[in-house]
Amino acid sequence: MVKRLYNWVLHWADTKYGLPALCAISFVESSFFPIPPDVLLIALCMGAPKRAFKFVFYCALFSVLGGILGYYIGYALYEEVGRRIIEFFHYQEAYAYVGKLYGDNAFLAILTAGFTPLPYKVFTIAAGVFHEQVGLMTLITASALGRTGRFLLVGAAIYFFGPPVKRLLDKYLEIFCVIFMVLLIGSFFIVKWLAK
Template sequence: MNDPASVPAPAASRNPLRRIYQWVLSWADTPYGVPALVAIAFVESSVFPIPPDVLLIALALSAPTRAFRFALWCTLGSVLGGLFGYFIGYALWSTFEPYIIGPVFSRESFELVTGEYQKHGELAVFIAAFTPIPYKVFTVAAGVAQINIVGFTLASILGRGGRFFLVAAVIRLAGPRAKQLIDKYFDVVTIVTGLLLVLGVVLYQLLR
């Protein structure tokens, strides 16, 4: 029988993103879960690759009666992080551009997002905040495009809050089955909801 210590780690554990994912999850088993949730939600809104939903789900499953409180903290951290991303794009873009374009975002995706602001403004922020679309691309691009910061903040609160409180609601209602349901259906639900919102806005514009 092989000594477990001599068995090589599975390939997934050598994947940098998998290691970061496991590190994020590890905070759920410490007394610092909530501060870590706020910090991860903050940095994910501008540069960090792992969404805070991972830790939010783990914390909420461990204490379902506090799920909405965790969602509130997650929303706060994410919106503040979004404002930091906006500040990077608005005031520090010339300094940060070499470190962001290429290592974090491709130039093509960043220019595409910036162009979307010319068409949809704050609606683009809401869609990115609520759906699996990388929110961080939109926060920095919003600053570069210099869209209205009040509208940006409100769209971020609605989008991020809607997403995280939806996670909390599923956990409160579904109990132990919540993680399975979120893993299987959550992205589909948020994408469909985002598309319905866009459709509603388009119909409103046509019927005015």
């Protein structure tokens, strides 16, 4: 089923509805859809490298808007909808772990989830459930930084390096995102340490 969904997402790149499809998939992936928008983003950027940053902008924008939907599901519809999404994807353990992360540093947890392969939808839904620890603006700000950073890495790589980088992104995108996130968080800690 996942393979069929993957191919369905990818086929939009060859149609005139590529950008609207990217917006829709970015939106729904933040709360319940299993295929990340990176798949379509890469294909669209490869087809029109000069429009790569436009694709990145819309992908990030609708991903953050979808995160707000995820927040609402957790806040108002967890028992009816949110729990079923978590159970459908077998994310129960991840959900419990996210609750603990929110007790430590909600902003950093969401920023990391937005940028890395961690299941972002779990973080958006859980943010609504744990709304006393995670304000909506915290979700929006951290998501905007994390999601934009992730998609910008993809778009910029294709814009500047073209087709050769596509093979690397297809194979190592998640690894690149994790490495970049580690460097980003590490730099925050270094700056904080130097400021003492």
